[in-house]
Amino acid sequence: VVAAASSSSPAVTTAEAGEVPATMKAWAYDDYGDGSVLKLNDAAAVPDIADDQVLVRVAAAALNPVDAKRRAGKFKATDSPLPTVPGYDVAGVVVKAGRKVKGLKEGDEVYGNISEKALEGPKQSGSLAEYTAVEEKLLALKPKSLGFAQAAGLPLAVETAHEGLERAGFSAGKSILILGGAGGVGSLAIQVNQPDTHHHCISIHQLNLHLTFTWPERTSRTLQLAKHVYGASKVAATASTPKLELLKSLGADVAIDYTKENFEDLPDKYDVVLDAVGQGEKAVKVVKEGGSVVVLTGAVVPPGFRFVVTSDGSVLEKLNPYLESGKVKPLVDPKGPFAFSQVVEAFSYLETGRATGKVVISPI
Ligand SMILES: NC(=O)C1=CN([C@@H]2O[C@H](COP(=O)(O)OP(=O)(O)OC[C@H]3O[C@@H](n4cnc5c(N)ncnc54)[C@H](OP(=O)(O)O)[C@@H]3O)[C@@H](O)[C@H]2O)C=CC1
Numbered sequence: 242v243v244a245a246a247s248s249s250s251p252a253v254t255t256a257e258a259g260e261v262p263a264t265m266k267a268w269a270y271d272d273y274g275d276g277s278v279l280k281l282n283d284a285a286a287v288p289d290i291a292d293d294q295v296l297v298r299v300a301a302a303a304l305n306p307v308d309a310k311r312r313a314g315k316f317k318a319t320d321s322p323l324p325t326v327p328g329y330d331v332a333g334v335v336v337k338a339g340r341k342v343k344g345l346k347e348g349d350e351v352y353g354n355i356s357e358k359a360l361e362g363p364k365q366s367g368s369l370a371e372y373t374a375v376e377e378k379l380l381a382l383k384p385k386s387l388g389f390a391q392a393a394g395l396p397l398a399v400e401t402a403h404e405g406l407e408r409a410g411f412s413a414g415k416s417i418l419i420l421g422g423a424g425g426v427g428s429l430a431i432q433v434n435q436p437d438t439h440h441h442c443i444s445i446h447q448l449n450l451h452l453t454f455t456w457p458e459r460t461s462r463t464l465q466l467a468k469h470v471y472g473a474s475k476v477a478a479t480a481s482t483p484k485l486e487l488l489k490s491l492g493a494d495v496a497i498d499y500t501k502e503n504f505e506d507l508p509d510k511y512d513v514v515l516d517a518v519g520q521g522e523k524a525v526k527v528v529k530e531g532g533s534v535v536v537l538t539g540a541v542v543p544p545g546f547r548f549v550v551t552s553d554g555s556v557l558e559k560l561n562p563y564l565e566s567g568k569v570k571p572l573v574d575p576k577g578p579f580a581f582s583q584v585v586e587a588f589s590y591l592e593t594g595r596a597t598g599k600v601v602i603s604p605i
Pocket residue numbers: 305306307359397398401420421422423424425426427479480481482484499517518536537538548549550591594595596597598
């Protein structure tokens with residue numbers, strides 16, 4: 242499931258960057274419902290840009306569970322108006338910049354999560370389209386060592402992993418249990434706890450994030466070193482039988498097969514539990530006194546808490562050197578990348594709850 246690093250030839254050339262049509266292809270729904278509400282519109286309006294935004298020619302997008310929940314109407318009270326073009330995660334080329342944009346210009350290859358608050362007024366015109374408008378502050382320059390498909394799979398998941406660990410006060414010497422270790426968020430949460438301590442430790446301490454990103458293939462070898470250098474005392478994670486080896490290769494010390502045992506029945510307790518499944522009520526049974534339970538979805542019971550991810554290009558920006566050097570790679574589910582014409586199928590696969598890493602749509 243680990244995508245080979247490649248700076249695939251961009252789906253969009255800089256030459257194209259100068260020509261912005263009035264209409265575009267975009268997936269949209271004008272009613273809430275299941276996947277059948279998604280329709281491909283061949284003549285959707287290309288979004289206008291505000292002064293602090295850029296227009297991105299989309300090369301790749303990634304799906305997140307929030308896309309499916311939003312389409313089902315779960316957040317209609319705070320959603321942007323219908324019709325909606327879904328999609329938070331984007332990678333592509335800047336084709337126009339607003340007059341207040343300072344750090345980006347036409348031709349720049351960028352990536353990011355286009356909605357600052359995932360549930361409060363998310364972009365009406367999202368990334369499952371040929372063009373999308375997004376604030377400069379939500380984007381970062383795409384690392385040249387990553388293809389557009391690989392980059393598109395990072396933003397929302399890695400921003401969630403980072404924010405969850407920060408809110409939990411995770412730090413060296415602490416132990417963590419990640420419920421849902423093989424998914425988009427969990428697979429990154431595991432990685433950020435397991436630095437590659439060979440030659441180039443890539444902890445990003447200047448971010449004060451205790452984030453450490455590693456090429457998964459190497460983490461399995463550096464696991465033990467990671468514990469002694471980084472100081473993470475233990476990383477445990479849950480998944481089904483076929484994904485246990487993946488968890489280990491991502492750097493988990495303990496891979497718990499939830500089809501065979503219940504983590505809450507095991508004797509181990511953890512300083513932090515990150516719940517990416519919706520098991521907040523069980524999670525609190527295995528947190529140490531004074532520890533933190535971070536719930537991403539579902540019920541929350543004390544001392545657990547839940548948050549909603551905030552998009553922030555500066556988190557991605559600080560990752561770029563580590564991505565450029567090829568030490569950090571996202572996981573793209575091997576059933577993809579899905580073609581732009583296959584968005585309904587991509588949503589169906591995401592909604593099985595079995596995705597390994599990210600469901601990516603590319604090229605667009
Ligand atoms: N609050 C927030 O801001 C955010 C919330 N979320 C939420 O977090 C959840 C996870 O998101 P994401 O990682 O993108 O989801 P994914 O769709 O990527 O998760 C799929 C993975 O979940 C695993 N999984 C499913 N059930 C279980 C289980 N009972 N125990 C362990 N693993 C399980 C699957 O592994 P297997 O096949 O082995 O079961 C699969 O690999 C979603 O509900 C999402 O809505 C995500 C981002 C932000």
